[in-house]
Amino acid sequence: MFILARHPYDIGDRISINKADEPPSLNGVLTWYVEEVTLYYTTVRLGVTNEVATIANSSLASCRIVNAARSQNAIIYIKLKFGVNAPYAKIQLFKEAVISFIKVRPRTWVKCCAIRTSRVEADLGFVEYTLVLMHRDSWQHISPILGNKGEVMSFCLEVQKQLGMRYIAPPTPVDLTMKNPQLLSSLMQGTAGINPASSDHAGPQQESGNELVDLSRIVDMFPLPLN
Numbered sequence: 001m002f003i004l005a006r007h008p009y010d011i012g013d014r015i016s017i018n019k020a021d022e023p024p025s026l027n028g029v030l031t032w033y034v035e036e037v038t039l040y041y042t043t044v045r046l047g048v049t050n051e052v053a054t055i056a057n058s059s060l061a062s063c064r065i066v067n068a069a070r071s072q073n074a075i076i077y078i079k080l081k082f083g084v085n086a087p088y089a090k091i092q093l094f095k096e097a098v099i100s101f102i103k104v105r106p107r108t109w110v111k112c113c114a115i116r117t118s119r120v121e122a123d124l125g126f127v128e129y130t131l132v133l134m135h136r137d138s139w140q141h142i143s144p145i146l147g148n149k150g151e152v153m154s155f156c157l158e159v160q161k162q163l164g165m166r167y168i169a170p171p172t173p174v175d176l177t178m179k180n181p182q183l184l185s186s187l188m189q190g191t192a193g194i195n196p197a198s199s200d201h202a203g204p205q206q207e208s209g210n211e212l213v214d215l216s217r218i219v220d221m222f223p224l225p226l227n
Contacts (some may be wrong), residue, residue, distance in 0.1 A: 003057045008065045016066040059068035078131040081167040110134040124169045
């Protein structure tokens, strides 16, 4: 009666079934296609593996049902980290590059909603920014949405590398609690000639200057989708 009265989904909808106390995901959820609805059960198919499941309607009364087909435009969140020494001018240049990247793809993205600071960790040497984007599709079409999200993430990484502002985490201490003294001795001898100052993980990357970099070459790496 719950399904017939509330009517949370129709045949062909893409839905997610989770426990009511589980927190929602910002990257979309595992979804099923509704194939059949009767008075006693619902038959769904998992789009990723093509598996079929039959669920009693009575068990759905205490679940949180997300209907992706009825959802509006998908909102995408991307976390980015910059070193604390990154100049503000380069941060602004990065934002402009991302906004331009979104604007020239109106068939995929609606807009860039925000690029805001979400976390500051001065001791760890980074500042975290959150990039919020609105996609043209709803979560009903989760596969192309995740593909487009990956493209934006790759573009952001290339811009960070070009601007010399990619964050590299400092090395963490390693506690060797081996009981074999010969193995521990051989490991120590193998690393005796390494100069810590020449390591690639010497902490957050330092900025070499405040000069701005032409990003046109990076944009050419991501061609516009065909009509």
